[in-house]
Amino acid sequence: MRREMISGLFTMLLVLGTSGDGFALELDMSAGVGAGGAMGATDCDAKSGELRHALVAGVCMDWYFLRWGGVSLGLSTGADFSSLNYRGFTEGLPNPAYQQFGGPAATHRTADTRYNYINFPFLAVGKVALCGTRSVTLRAGGFASYFLGGVSDLTYNPEIGMATGYPFDVYTDGSVDLDDSNTEQWMWGLRLYAGTDVFTRGRISLIPGIQFDMGLTDISIDSVQPLPSKDTFWALTANLGLRYRLY
Numbered sequence: 001m002r003r004e005m006i007s008g009l010f011t012m013l014l015v016l017g018t019s020g021d022g023f024a025l026e027l028d029m030s031a032g033v034g035a036g037g038a039m040g041a042t043d044c045d046a047k048s049g050e051l052r053h054a055l056v057a058g059v060c061m062d063w064y065f066l067r068w069g070g071v072s073l074g075l076s077t078g079a080d081f082s083s084l085n086y087r088g089f090t091e092g093l094p095n096p097a098y099q100q101f102g103g104p105a106a107t108h109r110t111a112d113t114r115y116n117y118i119n120f121p122f123l124a125v126g127k128v129a130l131c132g133t134r135s136v137t138l139r140a141g142g143f144a145s146y147f148l149g150g151v152s153d154l155t156y157n158p159e160i161g162m163a164t165g166y167p168f169d170v171y172t173d174g175s176v177d178l179d180d181s182n183t184e185q186w187m188w189g190l191r192l193y194a195g196t197d198v199f200t201r202g203r204i205s206l207i208p209g210i211q212f213d214m215g216l217t218d219i220s221i222d223s224v225q226p227l228p229s230k231d232t233f234w235a236l237t238a239n240l241g242l243r244y245r246l247y
Contacts, residue, residue, distance in 0.1 A: 025247070026064040026072060028127075032241025033057040034211060038084040044229030046092055052085040052112075054235040056211070062125045062137070070129035076139050077122055082213070084115045084233055093226050095160055095170060104158055107171050113152040115178065115219070115233070117145040121191055133200040137207065137243075139193040145215075147185050150178035182224045187233075189215040195241065203245040211237050 038054035058080020064072040090109040098105045123141030130136065153175050161169035176182070195209025215233040222228035 026074075027246040028062040028064075028243050029059070029246055030062065030078075030207070030241045030243040031059045032207070032209075032239045034209075034237035034239030036235060036237030038086055038233060038235040040086055040088070040231055040233045042229050042231045044090075044227055044231075046090055046227055047229060047231075048089045048091075050087040050089075052087050054085065054237055055083045056235075056237050056239065057081050058119070060121065062127070062139075064125070064127065072127045072129075074125050075123070076125035076141075077120070080119050080121070082117050082119055082145070082235065084117070084235055086113050086115070086233070087111070088113065090227060093156075093171060097167075097170060101167050103166050104160055107156045107158055107160055109171065110155045110157075111152050113150060113178070115150040115183070116148040117187065118148060119143050119145045119213075123191060123193075130196075133205075134197050136194070136196045137209070139191070141191060143189055143191050143213065145187040145189070147178075147180065147183055147187065147219075150183070152176045152178060182221055184217060184219045184221060187215050187217040187219055189213055189217070193239075195239070197243075205243045205245075207241045207243050209239045209241065211235075211239055 034056045036054050037051045039051045040049055058078060060076055060078030060080070062074060062076045064074035066073040088111045090111070092106045093109055094106050095104055121141065121143040123139040126138045128136045128138070155173050156171040158164065159172050160166055161172035163172060191211065191213050193209055193211045195207045197205045197207055199206040213235045218230040218232065220229065220231045
């Protein structure tokens with residue numbers, strides 16, 4: 001049964017390929033780095049944020065198996081690292097001990113947070129030939145991200161804790177390490193990429209590009225949040241990569 005399925009898939013690809021210019025087999029390997037901005041979205045009215053920087057670096061493999069004229073189509077995968085930095089504001093965090101111990105009824109929080117991920121994209125890829133050796137590469141699809149860890153620097157106005165005369169610490173300035181106890185371990189999302197060759201020598205090309213990642217997963221764990229919400233991320237980066245055409 002497995003052999004029949006593989007044979008059927010190969011036959012389908014061959015038919016699709018021969019309906020255009022033919023069945024192609026081309027493999028490109030790319031490595032690149034990039035930087036840009038990261039921000040997020042939330043469904044909580046008390047939360048807002050500001051754009052902060054994002055850094056990315058990784059490798060990918062593009063396998064082209066169909067060709068129509070100057071257009072090649074295929075699949076792309078790989079792995080990359082991303083560091084997403086985000087400044088978030090939360091208005092009116094309630095003081096759970098206000099009625100019993102007095103003090104402020106609520107406080108406002110500013111959080112400067114860094115999230116580190118390793119990402120595994122699964123994308124459709126297309127390459128459009130231009131004049132000479134120039135081409136445009138387009139990728140679109142999804143990705144899965146594994147959370148590596150991070151840190152959140154918290155500032156409260158006002159602080160509510162022993163340093164300000166309160167019986168015990170409730171909300172005090174400091175840093176909190178991020179791990180799977182307070183941040184979801186896996187994140188899923190959508191990725192779009194566009195790049196073009198600016199220099200080619202032999203099998204090697206220099207390719208600047210733009211990449212947009214949009215997270216679809218709620219990365220916050222509501223049980224440890226004073227204000228439960230659905231929080232997601234997006235990042236837009238400008239990338240510079242080297243592509244090597246294996247064959």
